[in-house]
Amino acid sequence: MTSRRDFIKKSAFASAFVLGGLPKFGKAKALTYSTNVRKPIVLSTWGHGIPANDAAWKVLSSGGRALDAVEQGVMVTEADPKNTSVGLGGTPDRDGHVTLDASIMDEKGNAGSVAFLEHILHPISVARAVMEKTPHVMLVGEGAYQFALENGFKRSAQEMSPEMKVAWEKWKTENHYQPVIDKNNHDTIGMVAMDANGDVSGSCTTSGLGWKIRGRVGDSPIIGAGMYADNEVGAACATGLGEAVIKICGSHLIVELMRNGKTPQEACEEAVKRIAKKQSNYKTFQVGFLALNKNGDIGAYAIGKGFNYALAVNGENKLFDSDYLVKE
Numbered sequence: 001m002t003s004r005r006d007f008i009k010k011s012a013f014a015s016a017f018v019l020g021g022l023p024k025f026g027k028a029k030a031l032t033y034s035t036n037v038r039k040p041i042v043l044s045t046w047g048h049g050i051p052a053n054d055a056a057w058k059v060l061s062s063g064g065r066a067l068d069a070v071e072q073g074v075m076v077t078e079a080d081p082k083n084t085s086v087g088l089g090g091t092p093d094r095d096g097h098v099t100l101d102a103s104i105m106d107e108k109g110n111a112g113s114v115a116f117l118e119h120i121l122h123p124i125s126v127a128r129a130v131m132e133k134t135p136h137v138m139l140v141g142e143g144a145y146q147f148a149l150e151n152g153f154k155r156s157a158q159e160m161s162p163e164m165k166v167a168w169e170k171w172k173t174e175n176h177y178q179p180v181i182d183k184n185n186h187d188t189i190g191m192v193a194m195d196a197n198g199d200v201s202g203s204c205t206t207s208g209l210g211w212k213i214r215g216r217v218g219d220s221p222i223i224g225a226g227m228y229a230d231n232e233v234g235a236a237c238a239t240g241l242g243e244a245v246i247k248i249c250g251s252h253l254i255v256e257l258m259r260n261g262k263t264p265q266e267a268c269e270e271a272v273k274r275i276a277k278k279q280s281n282y283k284t285f286q287v288g289f290l291a292l293n294k295n296g297d298i299g300a301y302a303i304g305k306g307f308n309y310a311l312a313v314n315g316e317n318k319l320f321d322s323d324y325l326v327k328e
């Protein structure tokens, strides 16, 4: 029996042969896909991906657009005041301010993002408004906040929870106001989906690294770092230490690797290995990637143990443990 992977490879070979040899620079390589595509499909990072996928699935299973699915999916996570890594319930910066980063991309290659945004419940929807209502891709800080208000978003009254205040005081005492890079203090939601039409979109939203320096922006709102979608190929998203992901343009790298014939799993593994090759302290932090191609094949890979993801397909939504690089 021909596996999907073999099918893609064989098809790519056949196309190259028909076109008269290997693809040449400057010519787009013909991408061919299985007729047996798994769709609709949605996957997202971490355990909070389960309720997020449920919301996304409602859109997808009723024939809705992947873009609406990835927005409505992560809005569930943003609205959860108990979530300490996404939305206004998130871990603050070292001065006690919760600052939010988010990005979104549609099947046409349009992109929008916000960074260093405060007091807004749904940064992902502000990112979508940037994409759809402005000629820009990214708005930050006070400007992003003003834009949100002008576009009907309300300032949220949500404040730091008493538990978070205690944690912040404790952190300040123990860490002497110095941001620490470790395997904790982060857990973005990144989501990638393909709808029944075969269109792919992605989203990513986070309160970023806990106790960061005020003004720090991670990978999540940077198109191509925390998330990337290309309707010819598929989509990818990231979680973990944003600085490490930005340095390799992680999600864009994965999509380009898939474009050049890697499976989603191979592409995620290569991106993690790229971090390990270039960043000698890679064992001290965590990064996890998810990828989806246009066949509905998926990939997941992390630096260390503990990364998991939620996958909803064929009406089932389940949590899976990701494979990882550092096994000792």
Ligand code: ASP
Residues within 6 Å of the ligand: 085, 185, 186, 187, 188, 206, 207, 208, 209, 217, 218, 219, 220, 238, 239, 240, 241, 242, 243
């Ligand atoms: N990637 C996010 C950041 O660096 C953190 C996370 O994944 O939780 O801001």
